[in-house]
Amino acid sequence: MSDLLDSVEAPLDIVVLGKVVAPYGLRGAVKVFPFADDAPSWAKLPYWWVGSDEASSSEWQIKQLASCKVSGGVVVAQFEDVSDRNAAEAMQGRLVGVSRSELPKTGKDEYYWGDLIGLDVVNTQNQSLGKVLGLIETPANDVLRVGVDEGKERLLPFVATVVLDVDRESGRILVDWGVDW
16 A cells, blocks of 8 residues: 555645644654644544655655544644654654645635735735735734735734735735834
8 A cells, every 4th residue: 555655646735734743652653733723624534745844746745644633732643654753753843734625615704824825915005015924823813924025024913803804816815904013
């Protein structure tokens, strides 16, 4: 089965679900910090893709999932071909993801973080605030990281009073936020 998986080409639409942060136990399990709030549903996925931030689509490796559970705010995953702690340690820092087609459809006013990255952010006065670089999860609310000129960033709370509309079709987010804030 492993040879068959090795011949599978990585999809171009991988959505990152989390990051391997540490080994778990002695038998090759890993702790994965989730970037999504539906981690318990990951156990239903038979395969995950494992790669790095710099990986091209050809460098992602498919891994068959043996088991998966949520424990203490992290996902504990065991892959079929990772059988000891040394192999698990070698995975530390790697990203895990799936093809977009494997993900459930989002509902109204629900978004995958990856769908927001790169969107233009415009305020109610039609002034450009930059492009979404990423998101930060905080205990209070998620925060949009918006890139501004010369490598500067603007942080905007991702809450209904600030984010008025997300239009993925037109590639823009409308916010109630001043350019000088």
